[in-house]
Amino acid sequence: MKKLLLLAALLLGSLAASAQYMPGKPRKKYTFPKKDEESPYVLNVTKNTDEDAEVDACVTRVAYRPYAELLTEINELKRMNNWADTTYQRRFQQLPAGGQLTVTMYRRGAQNADPAYLSVVAKTKDGKEVLNLPELPAGQGRFWNRDLYMSKRAIAFGKVEAPQDIYLTINDAKTKQNFEYIIKAE
Numbered sequence: 001m002k003k004l005l006l007l008a009a010l011l012l013g014s015l016a017a018s019a020q021y022m023p024g025k026p027r028k029k030y031t032f033p034k035k036d037e038e039s040p041y042v043l044n045v046t047k048n049t050d051e052d053a054e055v056d057a058c059v060t061r062v063a064y065r066p067y068a069e070l071l072t073e074i075n076e077l078k079r080m081n082n083w084a085d086t087t088y089q090r091r092f093q094q095l096p097a098g099g100q101l102t103v104t105m106y107r108r109g110a111q112n113a114d115p116a117y118l119s120v121v122a123k124t125k126d127g128k129e130v131l132n133l134p135e136l137p138a139g140q141g142r143f144w145n146r147d148l149y150m151s152k153r154a155i156a157f158g159k160v161e162a163p164q165d166i167y168l169t170i171n172d173a174k175t176k177q178n179f180e181y182i183i184k185a186e
Contacts, residue, residue: 025177033182039063045180057108057148060118060170060179064157066099066186096156098185103136103170104152106144113141113149117174120155122166122183130158130166130185160185 033043041064048059074095078088103120107113116138122131133155141149160166166183 027177027179029180036061036063036181039065041066041184041186043182043184045182046178048179057106058172058175058177059106060172061104061106062168062170062179062181062183063102063104064099064183064185065102067095067097067159068186070095070100098130098157098159101131101155101157101168101183102152103155104150105141105172106148106150107141108147108149110140110143110149112174113151114138114174115151115153117172119171119173120168121171122158122168124160124164124166130160131155131168157183157185 027046027048029046030044033045036042036044038061042062048061071092074088074091077083077091083091101120103115103118105113105115105118115136118136120131120133120136121129123129136153136155139151141151144150163184163186166185168181168183170179170181171177172179
């Protein structure tokens, strides 16, 4: 009887542990998109907060930096570091015309923090595709905090004709969840 009770307790314990990782569970959405604390150009549509990291260890963040901000940065770096013209020209030519997206993912376990699981699609209000990446460059996550691992990837963003809202969807193939954002592209 004790063995049966112990076996049942172990079985229920393992089921409870696996329940925290619910693939396919849709993300909750804000009533009105919430401004991101880290990037003033990003609005979160899906609830993607640090409290989620505590519950299911599945957070994906996006930051956007427009071309003008990137250009100001390398101009200041040139002034501060006394770069040679060749160094400045090389950095200047590497600037993405539409700005830069930085996708950061936090997951439990280094193998789960592989950005290759993420696909990124950005569309305008009319439905015109601005960016479509079936997967990000692969790599393992690095230890970040307690049991979380972090991976970060920078993506060159496509140039838009005029400042407008871009609807960005990041799909995680491992968790089968979508993370939605609105980017104030310039």
